[in-house]
Amino acid sequence: MPLEFAYQPSPQRIVFGSGKLDQVAAEAERLGITRAMVLSTPGKTSLAEDVAGHLGDRCAAILPTARMHTPVEVTDEAMTTVEAERIDGLVAIGGGSTTGLGKAIAYRTDLPQLVLPTTYSGSELTDILGQTEDGEKTTIRDARVLPETVIYDVGLTLSLPVAVSVTSAMNAMAHAVEGLYAPNSNPILALMAEEGIRALGVAIPGIVRAGADEAARGQALYGAWLCGTVLGGTSMALHHKLCHVLGGSFGLPHAETHTVILPHAAAYNAATAPDAMAAVARALGADDAPTALFDLAKNAGAPMALRDIGMPEDGLDRAAEIATANPYPNPRPLARDAIRKLLDDAWHGRLPAA
Structure with missing residues (x-):
């Protein structure tokens, strides 16, 4: 039987290696981001501040409020900052929780996303958003939630317990x-x-x-x-x-x-x-x-x-x-x-x- 299949590769840009955090400003510029919001969990605030430092004037806000399973109420709160600070792009550093918050915001706004993973969850590579509301987790597949750029810096994972x-x-x-x-x-x-x-x-x-x-x-x-x-x-x-x-x-x-x-x-x-x-x-x-x-x-x-x-x-x-x-x-x-x-x-x- 002849081989048959359909495959559509992801349009994402992947930057992989050591020391790649230094490229975050250039990658944000490539995406046209001038007022970025840096996302993290509360425990990764110092990393978010480091990313903000690399972004320089391109960083407009830091929001370290991401939580596991992407509660809808956390996204609702984040949207107030997006609107108040006129955010035009998202930079997420952390694991699946932080990536999830960025994707949830992008689902509502279609803002470009740049992700710097610090774990191995893989959420940054999908057009899948899993979010929790009223004790139930649901999933959505939508092209808007696929991050445009992912920077894999091996150095960001060295201290992961x-x-x-x-x-x-x-x-x-x-x-x-x-x-x-x-x-x-x-x-x-x-x-x-x-x-x-x-x-x-x-x-x-x-x-x-x-x-x-x-x-x-x-x-x-x-x-x-x-x-x-x-x-x-x-x-x-x-x-x-x-x-x-x-x-x-x-x-x-x-x-x-x-x-x-x-x-x-x-x-x-x-x-x-x-x-x-x-x-x-x-x-x-x-x-x-x-x-x-x-x-x-x-x-x-x-x-x-x-x-x-x-x-x-x-x-x-x-x-x-x-x-x-x-x-x-x-x-x-x-x-x-x-x-x-x-x-x-x-x-x-x-x-x-x-």
């Missing part, structure tokens, strides 16, 4: 795992996915051994870029749906939730996505993909049970109901009882089971 680095890298890996069995994947994205998983599989143990190892950090950022590109080019399935439910409805931490759920979601789909699982196993130098994902995270000291990251056991039934309420593409049909069993295994931190 090892524990955070591990779960952030596992989060990135999840994008590629699901991208391998997405119905709209293609050979190019499959190559990116497998290489991204391989790079992260090498980087995670390296970072655990030495958190400031620039080579390991570079591999992690490279892998995150590839996996994020896969996320941006395909649709997601059970794994991401479960993580959105657990994060949006139960307030669980984003990257840690991805880390716990990934091996179990892979096991759920393994029999119906054998080629994808073979690629994951090959990338990790293992025989069984779900077990290899579980062992990689466990050996790196990551949390392995939902109960350890704040999930109440009496919420598992509701999570299973929400996750199966609306149909979405997934290699294996969505069965409420089977997903409830998956969540129970994840809550206890058991080895993934098919």
